[in-house]
Amino acid sequence: DRLVQQPHGIVLVTGPTGSGKTTTLYASLGRVDTSTTNVLAVEDPIEYELAGIGQTQVNTKIDLSFGKALRAILRQDPDVIMIGEIRDFETAQIAIQASLTGHLVLATLHTNDAPSAITRLIDMGVEPYLLSSSLLGAQAQRLVRKLCLTCRRQDGEGRWHPVGCPACSNTGYKGRTGVYELMVVDDALRALIHNRAAESALLAAAKAQGFVPMREDGERLVAGGITSLEEVLRVTRD
Structure with missing residues (x-):
């Protein structure tokens, strides 16, 4: 919330497809x-129509790339720009240039975790x-x-497990929720990024300011009986 209220800068959301x-x-x-x-958005494809937001779809058939679409919308003096994928x-x-010239930019990337979003952009040039x-x-x-609330089972240590019943088509799960990690860039991280620090150094600095890795966020959901440990281990890594 705090990040998207900033007047300018770039916020990255990263993860695999889906x-x-x-x-x-x-x-x-x-x-x-x-x-x-x-607020203007460049997407490929436009997944939902958003009221009050100008959405442009990338179209390779007419040579409208993300880059060309972005240049076009920057001429419309946007305050906030959403980029479907860098x-x-x-x-x-x-x-980056837009975020440095008074625009708030929200964009997605394909990387495994928050620190690697930084190294990915540097690797891009x-x-x-x-x-x-x-x-x-x-x-x-x-x-x-999410564990099916009808049939989930608690073991002797208080941990919940999937079972399977007609309500969840015998999968043990019903619905989905997210696990997250948010790395807020402070002065220490800014200096490390400037000096091309390794991901391990970025992660250590982030943890020093209270960064909670995705797996730990997942363990919170496990403790609350929302999902299973197996499910968290499946989607996260050490």
């Missing part, structure tokens, strides 16, 4: 007052000093299946 990244971006845009803020250096470069100046934070996420 991890709910676009839904998170849409939810973030839902917190922006579109009556006073010009896939290449051109898109990354325009996104983004200059570390530009990224360190513009990045507000990176959130990684996965979707886990």
Whole structure:
């Protein structure tokens, strides 16, 4: 919430395909007052129509790439820009430049965790000093299946497990929810990014400021009986 209220900078949401990244971006845009803020989005494809937001779909058939679409919408003086996915250096470069020139940019990436979103952009060719100046934070996420409340079973140690019943088509699970990790960029992280620090150093600095890795967030859901440990281990890594 705090990050999307900033006047400028870039916020990254990262994870594999099907991890709910676009839904998170849409939810973030839902917190922006579109009556006073010009919000424009570039997507491939447009997954939901959003009231009050100008949405442009990338179209390779007419040579409308993310980069070209972004350049076009920047001429419309947006306050907030949503980028469906940063896939290449051109898109990354325009996104960073926009975030440094008074725009709030929300974008997704395909990486495993929050620290690797930083190294991915640098690997694409983004200059570390530009990224360190513009990045507000990176959130990684996965979707886990929720335990069926009709048949879940608690063991002697208090941990809940899937069983399976007609209510959940004998899977033991019904519905899904997210596990997250949010790395907010502070001065210490900014200096590390500027100096091309390794992911391990970024992670250590993030943990020092209270960063909670995805697996730990998942363990909180396990403790609450919302999902199983097996499910959390399936979607996260050490």
